[in-house]
Amino acid sequence: MDEKNQNKPVSIRRVEVMRYITPLREGGSLPAIIEADDGFQYVLKFRGAGQGEKALIAELIGGEIARTLGLKVPELVFAELDEAFGRIEADQEIQDLLKFSVGLNLGLHYLSGAxxxxxxxxxxxxxxxxxxxxxxxxxxxxxxxxxxxxxxxxxxxxxxxxxxxxxxxxxxxxxxxxxxxxxxxxxxxxxxxxxxxxxxxxxxxxxxxxxxxxxxxxxxxxxxxxxxxxxxxxxxxxxxxxxxxxxxxxxxxxxxxxxxxxxxxxxxx
Incomplete structure (x- = not known):
């Protein structure tokens, strides 16, 4: 890694969640694939799930340290979730998750076909x-x-x-x-x-x-x-x-x- 870039301040983009596509039910915290306002799809980790913000903090720190070390990690973004999403979801479990996750969540760029x-x-x-x-x-x-x-x-x-x-x-x-x-x-x-x-x-x-x-x-x-x-x-x-x-x-x-x-x-x- 270029030594000049080692200590360069890291920045994380912010996006807004525009469309909830599908839950990934194999995960205990019920992450989901969403589409953001930048046109890309992300795997969204919800602040209202399981271990809450602690899991997002670990995801953020772990992912960005891995990237700093030259390992391949999908881009992380802060994803803003509007309260309106929880009102239109039919599944009660997902509706509750969305309701408790209003605000800033964490997304990982969806690696389609991986x-x-x-x-x-x-x-x-x-x-x-x-x-x-x-x-x-x-x-x-x-x-x-x-x-x-x-x-x-x-x-x-x-x-x-x-x-x-x-x-x-x-x-x-x-x-x-x-x-x-x-x-x-x-x-x-x-x-x-x-x-x-x-x-x-x-x-x-x-x-x-x-x-x-x-x-x-x-x-x-x-x-x-x-x-x-x-x-x-x-x-x-x-x-x-x-x-x-x-x-x-x-x-x-x-x-x-x-x-x-x-x-x-x-x-x-």
């Missing part, structure tokens, strides 16, 4: 596998298993999707300092772990890219409305500070999660 990554049919280069495993260790992403790879093949390239299950520290919040330096033991179930034999090389490369400024630029993308939680004492600004510090501490102590991943890989082969 197919789910099949580890039995597709061989992944060890360097690429190592990059993805390192990323998921950093993000504590529990959702990249053989059962649910959250990767797509599109135009013969591997694309990463759905980072909403990452950063699970923010579901408990109070002990984030301890969690920041823990090994990521769930990596033993990662679909690409067996091929990830270049973790040491990737660790050096990625720690050079993910500077404190880079992390600050990504975390500052989080809309303030997603950080308003009456159950948490910290202000939105303080919560952004915690996300930044969590990620920076995790990067600084990456040898811990790299060693755990290498040990887990050795147990597989």
């Amino acid at each position: 197919i789910t990554f099949d580890p039995a049919a597709c061989q992944v280069d060890p360097l690429l596998a190592s990059k993805i495993v390192w990323l998921d260790c950093l993000l504590t992403n529990v959702d990249r298993t053989a059962r649910n790879t959250n990767m797509l093949m599109w135009h013969r390239e591997l694309w990463l999707i759905d980072h909403g299950a990452s950063l699970y520290f923010h579901h408990t919040w109070h002990n984030w300092e301890e969690q920041a330096t823990r090994p990521f033991m769930a990596i033993k179930d990662h679909v690409l772990l067996k091929d990830a034999n270049e973790l040491g090389k990737v660790d050096v490369l990625f720690k050079e890219i993910l500077t404190r400024e880079t992390i600050e630029n990504v975390v500052d993308l989080i809309p303030g409305s997603w950080l308003e939680d009456p159950s948490i004492d910290e202000s939105p600004l303080e919560r952004k500070r915690v996300y930044k510090e969590f990620l920076n501490r995790r990067i600084a102590s990456s040898e811990i999660f790299v060693k755990a991943a290498e040990n887990a890989r050795e147990a597989l082969i």
